[in-house]
Amino acid sequence: MTTRSARPTRRTTRTLRVAGVGAAALLALSACSSSDTSDSPGKANASSSSPKLSGTVTVFAAASLKESFTALGEQFEKAHPGTEVTFSFGGSDSLAASITGGAPADVFAAASPKTMAIVTDKGDTATAPATFVRNQLEIATLPGNPDKISSLKDLTKSALKVVLCDKTVPCGAAAQKALEASDLKLTPVSYEQDVKSALTKVELKEADAAVVYKTDVKAAGDKVEGVEFPESSEAINDYPIALLKDADNAAAGKAFIDLVRSAEGQKVLTAAGFLQPTS
Structure with missing residues (x-):
């Protein structure tokens, strides 16, 4: 950033020398150039109308x-x-x-x-x-959804290994709110400290499903499959x-x-x- 802010001064000096102006005029104009450098349009655009950042x-x-x-x-x-x-x-x-x-x-x-x-x-x-x-919740399942999970209620099946975020974490609190809205009780195999940890359990096939965010399902690509559920609208x-x-x-x-x-x-x-x- 220092290099870019110095260039206008060098170009101004070369222009003045070519014009052959007197020494006094050169000093006066150089002083003006120095005082105007911080307000030059090019600099303002480069910093997105913000002060020079570093x-x-x-x-x-x-x-x-x-x-x-x-x-x-x-x-x-x-x-x-x-x-x-x-x-x-x-x-x-x-x-x-x-x-x-x-x-x-x-x-x-x-x-x-x-x-x-x-x-x-x-x-x-x-x-x-x-x-x-x-952000809104979504169920992340194994690729291809082999357990045919289609609803939040399906996660309560005893044969499924389900992971939730810890209740103190926003994704976990939202999952609890969605479960309460559905009058459902779910005992996960583990509570994870953040949403990425919960998703990883499914990606590594250590769990059959996890309640995470839509954004995390999308970011995981083909490592998981997402299942939407209406109760998620109660916990955005x-x-x-x-x-x-x-x-x-x-x-x-x-x-x-x-x-x-x-x-x-x-x-x-x-x-x-x-x-x-x-x-």
Whole structure:
């Protein structure tokens, strides 16, 4: 980024020399050029109307955001040379606990307002959380759906090995809400700490099915098969994002949030299967 900001000054100097202007005029114009460099249209476009950004942006994000946020991180780095986006993906509750415990981060993107509240209640956010996407549950089965699972009720069959996210994790809380809406009880073979761990159990054929997000089923490709169920509409999760109070790189963190919420960011997220926010 330093190289690009210096180029207009060199081009201006060469132009003035070719024109053969006097030394006094050259000094005066050079001074004007230096004062105008930060406001030049080319520079503004290169930084997307933001201040010049540099350094590392640390983002803590729900595990279900891994694929889409990784893609957005690459876009961000290309748009802002000199920056690097690093991610910590995991269960939103664990990430929130790490933040309140003092873990250094600039941005937090949670899979539910409840887990974001863990951070806001401690006063650890610098901006009000904003919902940027929503996500809906889906059943992930083995490829080809050999057990012929067609409903949430089918998961209660004793012969099936079913995995759920832990109840403290947003995907697990949403699954419990869907089960309660159906008046169903399900005892899984395990509770996993995040949605990717639950999905992996099916991918490795250690479980017959798991209740995960639509986005995770889509990201898994042909490793699993997805089964929609109507009760999932009763448990759609809003995903909030916020800049953190102790952010080491607040300017870049804010710019990353702006990208996530922009039309370009929403395009990446909806392509991954996320739903747009209701407002």
